[in-house]
Amino acid sequence: MGKERKGNLFLRIVIVCILLLQVNLFDLIPENSFWDSINSNTNKYLVLIIISLALIIKLLLNGMSNSPKNTIDNSVIFFFLATLIVMLGSMWVYEQSFYTSFANGYYYLVFPLSYFLLKDYFKYQKNISFFINTVVLIGIIYSVLYILKSKYGISIVHPVAVVDLNNMLSGNGNSGFVRYQVPADYIFFSSFIYNLAVINEIKKISIPYFLIQGIFVFNLFFVGQVRTYFSITVIFIVFTVFMKLIKRSGILAPILLMLSTLSGIAIVFYLIKKLGFFEGDRISSTLVRTEAIPYYLSQAFNHKLFGIGFPDTGTHYLLIHGFSHIFNSSIFYIEDTGIFGIIGVFGLMGIIFTLWLLKGIFKDIIRNDHKFQQIGVVVLYLSLFVTLIPLNSPRVILMAFYLLSIKEFRKFSAIDRIGNF
Numbered sequence: 001m002g003k004e005r006k007g008n009l010f011l012r013i014v015i016v017c018i019l020l021l022q023v024n025l026f027d028l029i030p031e032n033s034f035w036d037s038i039n040s041n042t043n044k045y046l047v048l049i050i051i052s053l054a055l056i057i058k059l060l061l062n063g064m065s066n067s068p069k070n071t072i073d074n075s076v077i078f079f080f081l082a083t084l085i086v087m088l089g090s091m092w093v094y095e096q097s098f099y100t101s102f103a104n105g106y107y108y109l110v111f112p113l114s115y116f117l118l119k120d121y122f123k124y125q126k127n128i129s130f131f132i133n134t135v136v137l138i139g140i141i142y143s144v145l146y147i148l149k150s151k152y153g154i155s156i157v158h159p160v161a162v163v164d165l166n167n168m169l170s171g172n173g174n175s176g177f178v179r180y181q182v183p184a185d186y187i188f189f190s191s192f193i194y195n196l197a198v199i200n201e202i203k204k205i206s207i208p209y210f211l212i213q214g215i216f217v218f219n220l221f222f223v224g225q226v227r228t229y230f231s232i233t234v235i236f237i238v239f240t241v242f243m244k245l246i247k248r249s250g251i252l253a254p255i256l257l258m259l260s261t262l263s264g265i266a267i268v269f270y271l272i273k274k275l276g277f278f279e280g281d282r283i284s285s286t287l288v289r290t291e292a293i294p295y296y297l298s299q300a301f302n303h304k305l306f307g308i309g310f311p312d313t314g315t316h317y318l319l320i321h322g323f324s325h326i327f328n329s330s331i332f333y334i335e336d337t338g339i340f341g342i343i344g345v346f347g348l349m350g351i352i353f354t355l356w357l358l359k360g361i362f363k364d365i366i367r368n369d370h371k372f373q374q375i376g377v378v379v380l381y382l383s384l385f386v387t388l389i390p391l392n393s394p395r396v397i398l399m400a401f402y403l404l405s406i407k408e409f410r411k412f413s414a415i416d417r418i419g420n421f
Contacts (some may be wrong), residue, residue: 139190296344
């Protein structure tokens with residue numbers, strides 16, 4: 001029992017470290033080239049080192065886990081092996097060093113390693129309690145700091161904190177807010193986890209729930225101005241509230257369900273139109289994606305087993321970024337094309353991983369007592385995959401947390417609710 005408590009404490013420390021690194025310690029560290037080279041929005045070396053060391057320590061202390069492997073577990077193992085194969089394959093086909101291949105694909109390893117490091121941790125209610133409260137608290141702090149920075153220019157964060165420079169230099173903003181896009185990944189994640197806890201009856205809907213979600217939505221709307229995150233967040237909040245009402249309404253459930261769907265869609269469309277998400281320069285990203293997705297899919301079978309792989313970014317710039325005939329420039333980015341970008345990089349192995357993972361997720365739904373509820377959660381999560389690549393460096397650590405939370409939270413439904421928030 002004492003050994004188990006120590007193990008949980010160790011993993012809690014690891015989780016806190018990972019989450020704080022994900023938000024780059026709230027960007028409170030002064031400009032430092034060494035720090036930025038090991039931990040930033042795009043550099044995840046420090047995260048990989050911490051996860052790798054923690055996994056080694058866990059294996060030395062506890063040995064291999066005896067828990068049976070399910071379909072999702074097997075798909076994650078496959079992805080780990082696929083990443084190593086693509087690293088070695090890229091070294092061979094592009095005649096480059098292993099270091100170059102590793103430097104351009106190492107962050108993909110964060111997902112499978114963190115998944116298996118934390119898989120057993122999520123089996124206990126107290127651990128889930130700690131995780132939810134930590135995620136939400138960090139999300140609140142991060143969100144408020146950037147709201148203050150965006151609206152009032154309060155320089156709590158250091159002057160070179162990642163910002164949408166094109167937006168800033170051109171003086172563009174909405175309602176007086178400078179656009180800071182990077183924090184949106186974590187703020188959306190915080191909102192998603194909080195909704196997931198409520199919908200699984202781990203937490204209850206209360207005044208703090210609406211206040212906290214209001215902060216997250218405010219940030220995504222005014223500061224991040226990210227269409228996908230904002231839309232899914234609003235729809236998930238509406239879905240969560242109406243699912244709670246439906247459980248108490250009996251015969252009125254179908255009517256409430258229809259109202260919730262229509263309300264969520266109407267609110268999102270109204271606010272998106274109000275903000276001008278599909279007007280002027282903002283429509284450019286949509287046009288680019290219409291060219292980028294077919295391009296990356298066309299590269300999926302470049303090398304039989306894998307597609308583009310991990311080539312040197314300087315030497316193979318045109319291969320990585322393609323060419324837009326609309327804008328007459330190489331402006332495609334893998335991270336803007338969702339799961340299609342993964343397939344473009346990993347090719348056949350990317351397709352196998354995607355299908356294997358989806359099979360595991362849907363098998364999990366079939367075993368769920370609240371199938372419609374779980375389908376709603378999964379559809380909202382998978383809708384991210386269309387335009388936002390879930391495994392690029394800024395989001396890769398969150399992929400493990402999303403999967404484990406969706407998988408494990410449902411097992412604690414109707415158990416005594418967790419305190420805080």
